[in-house]
Amino acid sequence: MSLKTIQAAPGFQDYLPKEYQDLLEDGPFFQQRKVSELGSFKEAIEEHPMCAGCAMTLFIRLVYVGLPSLEHTVICGTAGCGRLAISQGAVPFVYGNYGDTNAVATGLKRGLDIRFKDQPKDVVVMAGDGGLADIGFHAVMHSWFRKEKFTTIMLDNEVYGNTGGQDSGMTQKGMVMKMAPTGKKFEKMDMLGLAKTAGVAYTARISPTNPTRVANTVRKAVLIAREVGPTFIQAYTSCNIEYAIPTPKVMDDAREVEKDRYGYLEYFSDEAKTYWEESEKERKRLRKAEK
C-alpha cells in the first residue's frame, strides 16, 4: 500500500466538491505553510460551528498552520467546544471519550509507529482544560510518566464552555460563573509544573496574541515529541460566552491576560534542548545550501 492518500483516483478529480479540489491544488499538504501566507492558500479548516469571535477557533486555525506534516498527523480530541471545529479539519480526527484522550493517543501513536516504520506519524491531543486537567487528568499524567511521544495541547478557556459554565481545575480561584455561583474554591492547577515533574520534554504556555509564535510553538512541540518525548502546550483560549467578553474585545482580553498572568513561557528538558538546537542548526544549513 502506498501513502498517496491525498490525490484523487483517475477520473474522480472533476467530481470532487470544489473545497476538495482546492485542498488538492492549493492546500496545506506536503509543505510547511506560514502564518504570513494565511488567506492565500486553502486551509485545512475553514467553516466551523463554534461561537462567533471565540479565541479558541483562532488558536485552532493557527495550530493547523503550525503542524509540521498535516498529511501524516492524527488529531485526538474529545467532548468540549474545540472538537466542534477540529472534527471539521482536513486531518484525521479521533474522538476519545471524555477523559480518555491521552490513553487513546498512546494506542494510536504506538500502533502507527509499528505500522509505519519508515514514516514518522504525529499524534496530537487537542482538548479543553476540563477534558485534560480534570476528567482526563490520570490519562494525561500517565502518558507523561510513560514518556509517550506525542503532543498534548490544552485549549485552556478556564471553564467548561461546552456545558454552560462550570468551573474546572484550571479556573482561577474565586471566579464566579453561571454554574459556579459561589466561586471557584481552589487555585488554578499548575499543569506546567506537573508536566515538568513528570518529565515532559518540552512545555509552553501561550496566548493567541502572536499568531506566528503560536504556529512555531506547535511545530516545535510536535517535532520534539517525534524525536524526544512527550510535549505539552497550555494555551489561553478565552471563552467569550461564559466570561462575557464582548466579541470585538476578545483579543484585548487575551493581551491583558497575557500581560497579567499568562505570559509566554517555554521549558526544555536537557535532551530536548540539545535536540532542538542541533536540528535548528541543520535546518539553517539546509536553507543556506538551497540558496
Next chain:
Amino acid sequence: MTQGNKVAYPVVPGPEGILPPAATMMGVPLPEEGEGLVEGRIVGEQEALETAAIALLTRKNATLFPGPLVLWGWNDHTNEKAKYFFDVANELPGIRIIPMPDYRPIYPKIDPEAVINPCHPNLTIWHNKIEACVFIGVHCHFANITLKMVRAGTNCYTIALCAEAGHEDAMCSVPNFDIEKLVRFRDAIIKVKKNGIKPLYEGKGIIPTGWAQISRLSGKPVEKPKDDLLEVGVTGAFSHELETGLDDTAE
C-alpha cells in the same frame, strides 16, 4: 448459505421511520462469495447484479456515491478500479455521481448537489430526489449508519457494492466487489437493457451533478443537463406539503 424463500425481515425502500432496526438483528444473514443479498433474501450473484441494474435504470435520479476507498488514489488497485467504475457509469443513461470524500460531520451546512455525508445522507437524497443509489468504497462502519438513515427517511433503493462482506442494511448488496465484479456488473446492465428493460432516461452517460457549483467555481465549462433529465419524482417520501402556522402552544 442458502435461505429458500423465507425472508426474516424485508429490507425495502422506506421511509421506515426514525431508528429502523439493524437488519442483522432481525435475522438477515450476509451473502457469501458467489451470492448476493436482495431485500433481505440471499440470491445468486447474477440475480443481485441484475436487480441492481434494473433499479438504477428505471428509478428516478439514480446516483452513484463513491466513497473514500475508491475516490482517492491511495493504492495501485484503487487507481486501476477507477476506470471500471466509470465503465459501469457510462452504461447508465442519466446517472449522477455525487462523492462521499470523507466522513467529517460537515457542519454547519453541506452542499447537497456536490457531496453526500454519512452523518446526514438523507439531505443529499432529499435535495436531489434520488430514488436509487449505489454506495461503493465506503468503510463498513459508516455504510452501516448511512444505509439505515437512508432507509429511515427516504424512498431510495440502496445498493451496496462492498469490497468486504456485503451489507444487510442495503436493499441489494454483493460482497467482495473487485474489478471482475465491476466488469460483471457492467455486463449485467448491458444484458438487462438488451432484454428489454427500457432506461428511464435516454442518451448515454453521466449527468454532471453539482454542475452549477462546478462550472461557477472552477471556471470549467459544464453543460447544464436538459430539463427533462432533471425532472424530479413526486412520491410518498417527498409529497408532503410543508406545514405552516404550527401553534407552539398547542398541547
